[in-house]
Amino acid sequence: MGIDLKETIDVMNYLVKTLRDDQENFRDAAEHVRDSDLKVLFMAFSTERARFLGDIQNEIERLGNPEPANSGSITGLLHRGWMNLKAALASHRDEAIIEECEKAEDAAIERYDEALKHDIPRYIREIFERQLEQIGRERAQIDELKRRLSHA
Secondary structure, three states: OOOOHHHHHHHHHHHHHHHHHHHHHHHHHHHHOOOHHHHHHHHHHHHHHHHHHHHHHHHHHHOOOOOOOOOOOOOHHHHHHHHHHHHHHHHOOHHHHHHHHHHHHHHHHHHHHHHHOOOOOHHHHHHHHHHHHHHHHHHHHHHHHHHHHHOO
């Protein structure tokens, strides 16, 4: 069985929704943390998600779908996870915000892993793999900053 174009676009739109949610929520996290290093880090993550989003949207359009997914995800898991972030933001405790961002990065890794299980064109798989690798590096940065802040 060959690659299904509709399935490929559906998988890409799934990640578009995920990335849009992550972009917005990392920006919110950056606005609410007190630590300046965290502000810079979370804004960089938000910007990175915007770039990832653009890369995937460009490929969706190139595949002939003129309208990539435009709204964020409404899945229960994502909603619950980011609602926990909203509660952490309200607390204005950097540690709580970091913990929720860690969970969000773990969830993003899981969503990319799920997307990579599909039969998609190799060049799109490579885009996903590069993005996933960067998300893994970002997750490690959060861990490092969390350790540094806990020893301060």
